[in-house]
Amino acid sequence: MNHVASPAAPPQHSEQIAIFRKLVIGFWSSPGSRIAWITTAVVLAFVGAQVGTQVFFNYWYRAFFDGLQQKDMSVLVGALFQLPMIVVATVVASGGLLVSKMMFHVSWRAWVTQRLAGWWIADQRYYRLGLIAPEHQAPEYRIAEDTKLAIEPLAEFVIGLVSATVTAITFSTILWSVAGSFRLTLGQVVIDIPAYMAVAAVIYAALTSTIAYLAGMPLVRHVADKNAAESEFRAELTRLRENAESIALIKGDKDELNSVLANYGRVVRAWYGVIRQQGFISILQNTNAVLFPVIPLVLTLPKYVSGEMTLGAVMQVASAFAAVQGSLIWFVDNVVKLAEWYASVRRVNELVILLDQLDIGTIMEGDANIRLGISEDGSIHIDNLSIAESAGRVVINDASVVIKQGERVMVMGESGVGKSTLIRALAGLWPWGLGEIRVPRDVEIAFVPQRPYIPLGTLRNALLYPDAGSKIAHETVVRTMVRCGLSYLAKRLDDEERWDHVLSGGERQRVAFCRLVLRQPDIIIMDEATSALDEDSQQSMLNLLHEELKSSTVISVGHRTGIEEHHDRKIILERRPAGAHMTSLTVSKSLWSYFRQQRA
Known part of the structure; x- marks a missing residue:
C-alpha cells in the first residue's frame, strides 16, 4: 500500500508569481472574455486622458508664471480663461478612470472567484481538502477575502504601473526639451550633461527605489506571518462558537479563554514585526516627500539666475520633474501595498496548489486512488x-x-x-x-x-x-x-x-x-x-x-x-x-x- 507523498517545499517568489499569473490570466482568454477586453480598453483610454490633462496643465503652468514674471495681464487673463476647461477635463478623466478601474476590479475578481469557488466545490473537493490538509484552514476565507486582497491591488498596481510609465516617458521628454543640457565647468574642463534634469530624476528615483526595495522585502514575511496569525485567531474563535454547548456543559471557559488569548498573543507579536518594518519605510517615504519638491528648484537655480530659464520654465520643469519622480518612485509609494498583496497571493496559491494536487493525484505516491x-x-x-x-x-x-x-x-x-x-x-x-x-x-x-x-x-x-x-x-x-x-x-x-x-x-x-x-x-x-x-x-x-x-x-x-x-x-x-x-x-x-x- 502506497503512502502519502512527502510535502513539497514551498514555491519560491518567482514560482509564486507564476502560479498566480496562471490562475488570473485566463480572464482575457476564457469564454466570455469580451467584458475583460472592453473594461481594459476603457481603463487605458482614461489613463491616456488623465496623462493628457496633466501635460496640458504643465504647459498652462509655464504660461501663467511667464505672464506673472512679465506682468502681462493679457497672458494672465487668457490663462485664467483656460483654467475651467482644464479643471473640467481633469475631473472627467480622473472620475472616468476611477469608475472604470472599479468596474475592472469587480469583473476580474468575479471571474477569479467563480473559477476558484467552482473548482473548490465541484467533485467534493471542499470535503476532500479538509481530509488531506486540515492545517490549511478556512479555504472559504481565501476565496472570499484573500482573492479580493490579491486581485484589487493587482489591478491597481498594473494600472498604476502603466500610468507611471506613460507619465515618466511623457514628462521626461518635457524635461529634456525645456531644461536642456547643463554645462559644468571644473577648472579648465567643461562638461556638458545633456537632459540633465531627466538624468537627475532617474538617478534619484533609482536610489530611493533601491533603498525602498531593501527595506520592503522583509515586510513581505512579516505581513504573511501577520495574516496567518489573524487567520488562526479567527479559526480559534469559530471553533469556540461551533462547540459552545459542549464547552459550556463541562465549564471549559477558563481553558478556552487562555487558548484564545494565547492565540491572540501570536497576532500581536506578528503585528509588532509589521509595525517595525513599516516604521523604517515611513522614514524613507517622509524623507523623500520633503526632498523631491526642493531638488528640481535647486537644479534649475543656476540657469534661472543666469537668465537661461524664465520663471515659467522653472515652474514647468519643477512640475515635470515631480511628475517623472512620482512615476519613477512608484515602487517606493506602493511597497507596503505590494507586501500585503504578495502575502495574499501566497495564501491563494496554497489553495490552488492543494486543489491541483487533488486533481492530478499527487497527494499519494504513485497510482494510489480507489x-x-x-x-x-x-x-x-x-x-x-x-x-x-x-x-x-x-x-x-x-x-x-x-x-x-x-x-x-x-x-x-x-x-x-x-x-x-x-x-x-x-x-x-x-x-x-x-x-x-x-x-x-x-x-x-x-x-x-x-x-x-x-x-x-x-x-x-x-x-x-x-x-x-x-x-x-x-x-x-x-x-x-x-x-x-x-x-x-x-x-x-x-x-x-x-x-x-x-x-x-x-x-x-x-x-x-x-x-x-x-x-x-x-x-x-x-x-x-x-x-x-x-x-x-x-x-x-x-x-x-x-x-x-x-x-x-x-x-x-x-x-x-x-x-x-x-x-x-x-x-x-x-x-x-x-x-x-x-x-x-x-x-x-x-x-x-x-x-x-x-x-x-
Missing part, C-alpha cells in the same frame, strides 16, 4: 479494496464483497476500525487507497450522514434538497412528513427560518428520512443515521425503509441495539496489524422472525 467503475449486473462490487487514511495508515486491507440489488447490509466493527471511511469510499468521497468499487449504471445514490445538512430557505426546500426545484405535490410532502413524525411542522413548510438552528438532532434525521421517501433513491448509504432518535422512533424510521423503499439497496453503519434485525446481512470489520479484515455474515433467521412479528 477506482470507481460500472457494474453491469445491478450489484455493488467491492474488489480487492484497501483504504488508507490521508496520513498513509492502512485502515482496511484487501477487502472484497458483493452487495446485490435490494439487499440490506449493515457494516459493523469496533470504533476506529474504518466503518465510516468505508461508507465514504462507497459514496465516492474517499479516493485514497487501492482496489475498485463498481456500482450499477445510472443509479441515484443517497448518502445519509449522522448530522444531515439543512440548507438556508424554507422547510420545503430542506425536505426536497438537493432537488429543491422538483415538482412534488404538496399533499405528498405533507403525507411523508406525517409518516416521518414531523406532522406538527407541516403548516410551516413555506416559512423561511434558519432551520439548521431550529431543528433538533432527531428532527434533522427525520428530515433526512423524508428526503429518502420523496427521492426514492436506488442506493441508500447511511452512517449512524438514527443516532439522535429514541428507540421507538428508530424502529419507525427503519420500518419506513421496508415499507416505502422496498427495492432500494441499503448499506448502513450503526452501533445501537435494534438495528441489526432490519438488515439481511452484516459485514464485520476486524482490526488487524495490516489493516481491518472484512467478514460477511448473514443475519440470523430468528432475528428476522422476531422483526416480522414485531411489525405484525
Whole structure:
C-alpha cells in the first residue's frame, strides 16, 4: 500500500508569481472574455486622458508664471480663461478612470472567484481538502477575502504601473526639451550633461527605489506571518462558537479563554514585526516627500539666475520633474501595498496548489486512488479494496464483497476500525487507497450522514434538497412528513427560518428520512443515521425503509441495539496489524422472525 507523498517545499517568489499569473490570466482568454477586453480598453483610454490633462496643465503652468514674471495681464487673463476647461477635463478623466478601474476590479475578481469557488466545490473537493490538509484552514476565507486582497491591488498596481510609465516617458521628454543640457565647468574642463534634469530624476528615483526595495522585502514575511496569525485567531474563535454547548456543559471557559488569548498573543507579536518594518519605510517615504519638491528648484537655480530659464520654465520643469519622480518612485509609494498583496497571493496559491494536487493525484505516491467503475449486473462490487487514511495508515486491507440489488447490509466493527471511511469510499468521497468499487449504471445514490445538512430557505426546500426545484405535490410532502413524525411542522413548510438552528438532532434525521421517501433513491448509504432518535422512533424510521423503499439497496453503519434485525446481512470489520479484515455474515433467521412479528 502506497503512502502519502512527502510535502513539497514551498514555491519560491518567482514560482509564486507564476502560479498566480496562471490562475488570473485566463480572464482575457476564457469564454466570455469580451467584458475583460472592453473594461481594459476603457481603463487605458482614461489613463491616456488623465496623462493628457496633466501635460496640458504643465504647459498652462509655464504660461501663467511667464505672464506673472512679465506682468502681462493679457497672458494672465487668457490663462485664467483656460483654467475651467482644464479643471473640467481633469475631473472627467480622473472620475472616468476611477469608475472604470472599479468596474475592472469587480469583473476580474468575479471571474477569479467563480473559477476558484467552482473548482473548490465541484467533485467534493471542499470535503476532500479538509481530509488531506486540515492545517490549511478556512479555504472559504481565501476565496472570499484573500482573492479580493490579491486581485484589487493587482489591478491597481498594473494600472498604476502603466500610468507611471506613460507619465515618466511623457514628462521626461518635457524635461529634456525645456531644461536642456547643463554645462559644468571644473577648472579648465567643461562638461556638458545633456537632459540633465531627466538624468537627475532617474538617478534619484533609482536610489530611493533601491533603498525602498531593501527595506520592503522583509515586510513581505512579516505581513504573511501577520495574516496567518489573524487567520488562526479567527479559526480559534469559530471553533469556540461551533462547540459552545459542549464547552459550556463541562465549564471549559477558563481553558478556552487562555487558548484564545494565547492565540491572540501570536497576532500581536506578528503585528509588532509589521509595525517595525513599516516604521523604517515611513522614514524613507517622509524623507523623500520633503526632498523631491526642493531638488528640481535647486537644479534649475543656476540657469534661472543666469537668465537661461524664465520663471515659467522653472515652474514647468519643477512640475515635470515631480511628475517623472512620482512615476519613477512608484515602487517606493506602493511597497507596503505590494507586501500585503504578495502575502495574499501566497495564501491563494496554497489553495490552488492543494486543489491541483487533488486533481492530478499527487497527494499519494504513485497510482494510489480507489477506482470507481460500472457494474453491469445491478450489484455493488467491492474488489480487492484497501483504504488508507490521508496520513498513509492502512485502515482496511484487501477487502472484497458483493452487495446485490435490494439487499440490506449493515457494516459493523469496533470504533476506529474504518466503518465510516468505508461508507465514504462507497459514496465516492474517499479516493485514497487501492482496489475498485463498481456500482450499477445510472443509479441515484443517497448518502445519509449522522448530522444531515439543512440548507438556508424554507422547510420545503430542506425536505426536497438537493432537488429543491422538483415538482412534488404538496399533499405528498405533507403525507411523508406525517409518516416521518414531523406532522406538527407541516403548516410551516413555506416559512423561511434558519432551520439548521431550529431543528433538533432527531428532527434533522427525520428530515433526512423524508428526503429518502420523496427521492426514492436506488442506493441508500447511511452512517449512524438514527443516532439522535429514541428507540421507538428508530424502529419507525427503519420500518419506513421496508415499507416505502422496498427495492432500494441499503448499506448502513450503526452501533445501537435494534438495528441489526432490519438488515439481511452484516459485514464485520476486524482490526488487524495490516489493516481491518472484512467478514460477511448473514443475519440470523430468528432475528428476522422476531422483526416480522414485531411489525405484525
